Amino acid sequence: MIDRHTTSSSALRVSGTEEEEPPVSSTNTNINVAVKQRARPLLSKKQRQRRSNLVAYSFIAPNFLGFVIFTLGPILFAFALAFMHWDGSNPIQFAGLDNFFALFHDSAFQAALWNTLIYTAFSVPLTLAAALGVAVLLNEKIIGRNFFRTAMFFPYVASLVAVAVVWNMLFNPAMGPVNMLLYTAGVDPQSLPGWAADSSWAMVTVIFFGVWKDLGYFMVIYLAGLQGINGDLYEAADLDGASSWQKFWHITVPQLAPTTFFVSVMLTIQSFKVFDQIFMITQGGPGTSTLVLVYHIYNEAFISWDLGYASMVAMVLFLIVLAVTVVQFRFTRED
Amino acid sequence: MKIKFMGHKITGARILLYVVIVTITALMLLPFIWMLSASLKLDREVFAFPIQWIPAQPRWENYVEIWHQIPLARFIYNTAKITVIVTALQLFTSSFAAYAFAKLRFPYQNVLFLGYIATIAVPWHVYMVPQFIMMREFGLNNTHLALICLQAFTAFGVFLMRQFYMSIPDELCEAARIDGMNEYQIWARIILPLSKPALSTLCIFTFVATWNDFLGPMIYLTETKLKTIQIGLRMFISQYSSEYGLIMAASVVVLIPVLVVFLSLQRFFVEGVAASGLKG
Numbered sequence: 001m002i003d004r005h006t007t008s009s010s011a012l013r014v015s016g017t018e019e020e021e022p023p024v025s026s027t028n029t030n031i032n033v034a035v036k037q038r039a040r041p042l043l044s045k046k047q048r049q050r051r052s053n054l055v056a057y058s059f060i061a062p063n064f065l066g067f068v069i070f071t072l073g074p075i076l077f078a079f080a081l082a083f084m085h086w087d088g089s090n091p092i093q094f095a096g097l098d099n100f101f102a103l104f105h106d107s108a109f110q111a112a113l114w115n116t117l118i119y120t121a122f123s124v125p126l127t128l129a130a131a132l133g134v135a136v137l138l139n140e141k142i143i144g145r146n147f148f149r150t151a152m153f154f155p156y157v158a159s160l161v162a163v164a165v166v167w168n169m170l171f172n173p174a175m176g177p178v179n180m181l182l183y184t185a186g187v188d189p190q191s192l193p194g195w196a197a198d199s200s201w202a203m204v205t206v207i208f209f210g211v212w213k214d215l216g217y218f219m220v221i222y223l224a225g226l227q228g229i230n231g232d233l234y235e236a237a238d239l240d241g242a243s244s245w246q247k248f249w250h251i252t253v254p255q256l257a258p259t260t261f262f263v264s265v266m267l268t269i270q271s272f273k274v275f276d277q278i279f280m281i282t283q284g285g286p287g288t289s290t291l292v293l294v295y296h297i298y299n300e301a302f303i304s305w306d307l308g309y310a311s312m313v314a315m316v317l318f319l320i321v322l323a324v325t326v327v328q329f330r331f332t333r334e335d
Numbered sequence: 336m337k338i339k340f341m342g343h344k345i346t347g348a349r350i351l352l353y354v355v356i357v358t359i360t361a362l363m364l365l366p367f368i369w370m371l372s373a374s375l376k377l378d379r380e381v382f383a384f385p386i387q388w389i390p391a392q393p394r395w396e397n398y399v400e401i402w403h404q405i406p407l408a409r410f411i412y413n414t415a416k417i418t419v420i421v422t423a424l425q426l427f428t429s430s431f432a433a434y435a436f437a438k439l440r441f442p443y444q445n446v447l448f449l450g451y452i453a454t455i456a457v458p459w460h461v462y463m464v465p466q467f468i469m470m471r472e473f474g475l476n477n478t479h480l481a482l483i484c485l486q487a488f489t490a491f492g493v494f495l496m497r498q499f500y501m502s503i504p505d506e507l508c509e510a511a512r513i514d515g516m517n518e519y520q521i522w523a524r525i526i527l528p529l530s531k532p533a534l535s536t537l538c539i540f541t542f543v544a545t546w547n548d549f550l551g552p553m554i555y556l557t558e559t560k561l562k563t564i565q566i567g568l569r570m571f572i573s574q575y576s577s578e579y580g581l582i583m584a585a586s587v588v589v590l591i592p593v594l595v596v597f598l599s600l601q602r603f604f605v606e607g608v609a610a611s612g613l614k615g
Contacts, residue, residue: 053442055518059435060447063428066488070466072450075457077465088468137356150601151360154367157597157604160549161568162586166366169373169579175382177369184384212363217608224609244348273458276549280569294460294550301464302554314461325456 081311099312111288112296120271123210130215135222153216164280171195199289202282225259265328374583381579397584410567418545421486425541429492434522437500451490499533536607
């Protein structure tokens with residue numbers, strides 16, 4: 001590409017009267033140059049280069065300035081802040097590794113890390129399996145297929161607060177329809193799950209919600225993947241008398257492996273960043289049973305105003321996400 | 336088992352397929368249906384069991400009352416304003432910068448692009464704290480401008496557009512240069528019209544992310560008149576926690592614009608999401 005560009009600029013050069021700018025001596029300076037430019041409208045090689053650089057930078061500038069000020073700057077600031085003590089108003093103090101060692105004495109942080117891992121360990125495979133299953137079903141030629149697809153996708157775009165409040169009502173332990181239904185089905189009132197209000201069920205409630213909300217998004221990605229499978233494979237399997245189940249396991253699943261890999265990376269990163277739905281459904285509780293990393297960052301920063309420590313917790317989140325990204329990069333390169 | 340229905344042969348497996356699909360779809364939509372039904376009830380009727388899906392005496396008054404109880408229209412306006420500005424800025428600045436990265440040569444090009452790439456993997460939550468402090472120093476706390484600034488210049492946008500531009504042959508630009516077009520004209524007249532698929536993908540992603548943003552507005556906007564739908568609705572919920580009928584009516588109203596936009600742009604949504612999958 002660079003070659004092509006140089007050839008083109010040399011082609012342009014041929015069309016003009018190319019002449020090397022004579023070295024400007026120290027005695028005849030500004031006036032001389034000005035006269036020369038007026039007499040010869042074509043710019044020197046250097047000036048042309050400078051002008052084309054300016055044009056390129058002018059393309060980048062609007063985005064780059066915003067990016068440097070509002071993203072890159074704060075990121076660098078965040079790294080530095082992890083090694084500082086600061087409450088946002090008093091002077092910043094250097095903390096060395098204090099914040100790092102504090103992680104080991106912070107039981108809330110350990111709970112948050114553990115809960116985030118648990119959330120990820122369950123929500124990723126569940127969402128993946130549900131999305132794949134629904135995508136395979138809705139890839140069949142059926143009446144009203146678009147309606148069904150739309151219905152599956154809608155929870156993903158629906159405003160989280162609106163759907164979370166319904167979720168809370170549906171799963172209300174005392175009077176919600178879900179528990180009423182379980183009760184009518186003969187579940188002992190004493191052993192009805194307490195959902196968001198019960199520390200052993202709160203995580204389950206949040207995971208269910210996540211699967212329900214995100215399933216449609218990943219279904220669409222799987223549907224795109226299914227379009228890419230060569231139909232001949234299924235025809236050959238039909239000739240061999242394979243059942244639908246066999247075709248699913250021996251053709252669909254292996255053929256979708258790249259899609260599955262991509263979806264699981266996206267889901268994993270997304271799960272480590274989970275916050276909104278937990279804030280709306282359980283508020284991290286009861287106790288610390290659904291406290292997750294981002295929630296802990298939020299609490300430490302905007303409730304306790306311990307900005308340095310909050311940034312140290314953020315570094316842990318960053319390292320985890322970075323590790324997942326590196327793994328993804330390695331694997332996609334091998335492909 | 337084979338049955339004939341309207342001249343088509345229907346097998347047992349086919350029927351099972353429909354039953355499974357209809358069941359799953361019903362489960363997915365149930366929360367919305369329940370929401371709609373509850374929005375037309377008195378508070379004490381909401382949790383009546385067995386569920387009365389269609390209220391005997393629908394309380395349409397709920398839908399009148401919410402407009403007096405909370406500035407819903409204000410919240411919708413605020414959200415729409417932020418979303419439209421962010422999306423427009425994002426599309427313009429990303430495609431503009433991406434043109435230079437994909438089609439021009441200039442000093443430090445690779446270094447600058449690496450700077451962008453390196454930040455894509457950094458979650459926003461990692462730097463939201465220093466970002467907030469900085470915005471506060473700029474005096475942008477409790478302004479919509481803060482939310483616009485923090486969402487309008489993403490590395491993801493530049494990256495997505497640049498990847499697309501790389502697939503456009505350089506010969507097109509060369510030919511235009513020889514015809515005497517300058518770089519701005521090439522971007523506007525040649526590259527932009529060709530990049531509609533990438534632009535619509537970026538548009539949809541930005542739109543959904545900004546419209547549904549929760550933590551950003553929660554951190555930055557504490558004044559009621561500035562709040563967006565999500566945090567405005569949340570404020571209403573905590574104030575009127577036992578007025579179930581009203582809360583559900585407000586939730587339905589909040590979902591209507593989303594539903595309208597989604598249904599009318601559904602094709603782009605689906606294509607955008609699908610494209611993001613193929614890229615990986």
